[in-house]
Amino acid sequence: MAQKPLNWHSTAVEALRGADLTCRTALVTGGNSGIGVETVRALAAAGARVVLTSRSLSAGEDMAANLRKDPHVKGEIAVLQVDLADLASVRAMAKAFLARERGPDLLILNAGIMMCPLQYTKDGFEMQIGTNHFGHFALTQALLPSMRALGRPARVVAVSSMGHQLQDMKMGDLHYKNRRYTSYGSYGSSKLANILFAKELARRLKGSSIEVFSLHPGVIQTPLGRHVGTARGTWTGWLFGWLGAFWIKSTEQGAATTVTAAVSPELAGESGAYLTDCQIAVPSKEAQDEALAKELWDVTERQLAEAEAARAKA
Ligand SMILES: NC(=O)c1ccc[n+]([C@@H]2O[C@H](COP(=O)([O-])OP(=O)(O)OC[C@H]3O[C@@H](n4cnc5c(N)ncnc54)[C@H](OP(=O)(O)O)[C@@H]3O)[C@@H](O)[C@H]2O)c1
Structure with missing residues (x-):
């Protein structure tokens, strides 16, 4: 019997559709x-060995211990620490991962920060x-050779947001050195x-054997919103609260589109697609701009190389 299409209401476990990982x-x-958390739970329930990364090792260990108690979880769950706002930490985590796997x-590029006041990473971004x-980007670059070497289908999934429409890409000043910072605008550009x-x-x-997807997970009440109330121009806090009241998903539903992007056989051959509510969707015009995507890649690669060189000199 044909399965009902996945939709807004689907949960991460439903999105597995019996996948064996x-x-x-x-x-x-x-x-x-x-x-x-729900992404890890679903993938481990399908039998995957999941390496959960966490900015705080103890928070990661506590969550992994919790998840291991779930009777549906079949795969092993391991924990590695990483601070994505520190390239040395990203490099160290990738190395630790490859030493074991x-x-x-x-x-699954899921971690994110939203609408914080202007501040800079250890490398000046x-x-x-x-x-x-x-x-x-740096993490993916570090792990891609190992993914290629697996020689079997693999996927990279980037968790974006419908917030990608909040601001365009100011390629000449990605880091607000010479323009007014808005926390929502910066979040929009990052997504x-x-x-x-x-x-x-x-x-x-x-x-190649590797496919790539991006997605908007929905609006879900999580600690991500911690800076919203303090955001400059509190209308943004009000707006997000109002939208949330109408559109809020559970975390299990919020992880469903990520899991779809990770495992759905129906997405084979659709690499590069953007998803919402477990289905392929159309992002903003700017997000479809191939020349812009290429330019951002080149700028990112160059700025990462400059940051690494500055570190080596220091
Ligand atoms: N919730 C929504 O409505 C919504 C809507 C659209 C898109 N998204 C996207 O969904 C993704 C997950 O968000 P969520 O709602 O689940 O938020 P969340 O509960 O705050 O989870 C975000 C995760 O990212 C981690 N993180 C933040 N900064 C980091 C850093 N420098 N290094 C390493 N890890 C870092 C956080 O670590 P800590 O626990 O240490 O802070 C946390 O584990 C994000 O990419 C977000 O942009 C969410």
Whole structure:
């Protein structure tokens, strides 16, 4: 019998659709909180060995201990610490991961920070784009060779947001050195960057065994909103609260689109697609701009190399 299509209401476990991930490894960033937890739970319930990464090792260990008590969880859950706002930490975590694993079959770029006041990462990137985009870009670069070497289908999934429409990409000043900072605008650019990154990575990996997707998970009440009330211009806090009251999903529902992107066989051949509510969707016009995606890739690569060089000199 044909299965009902997945939709807004579907949960992460439903999105598995009976997928068997035994002998597969998933790495989920931000697995200690919010929709990351339900992503880890679902993938481990399908038998995957899941490496949950957490900014705080103890928060990650506590969550992993909790998840292991779930009778549906079949796969092993391991924990690694990483601060995506610190390139040295990203490098160290990738190294620790590769010391134990051959490579991730599923690389889930889920961690994120939203609407914080202007601050900078250890490498001088504005905190939101630095964490949400640059940190994940560096991690992907470090792990891609191992994913290729697996020689079997693998996926990279970037958790973006419908907030990618909040602001365009100011390529000449990604880090607000010479323009007014708005916390919502910066979040918007960082989430636009997630989609452009997925698009360009998919283009670069065309013909390989690795597919790439980006997505909006829905509106879910999680600690992500911790800065919203303090955001400059509190109308944004009011707006998000109002939207949330109408559109709020549970964390189990919030993780469903990520799980769909990670395991759905129906997405084979659709690399580069953007999803919402477990279905392929159309992001903003700017998010579909291939030239912009390529430009962002080049700018990111160059700025990462400059940051590494500055570290080496210091
Ligand atoms: N919730 C929503 O309505 C919504 C809507 C659209 C998109 N999203 C996206 O969904 C993803 C997950 O968000 P969520 O709602 O589940 O939020 P969350 O509960 O706050 O989870 C975010 C995760 O990212 C981690 N993180 C933040 N900064 C980090 C850093 N520098 N290094 C390493 N990890 C870091 C957090 O660690 P700590 O626990 O240490 O803070 C946490 O584990 C994000 O990418 C977000 O943009 C969420």
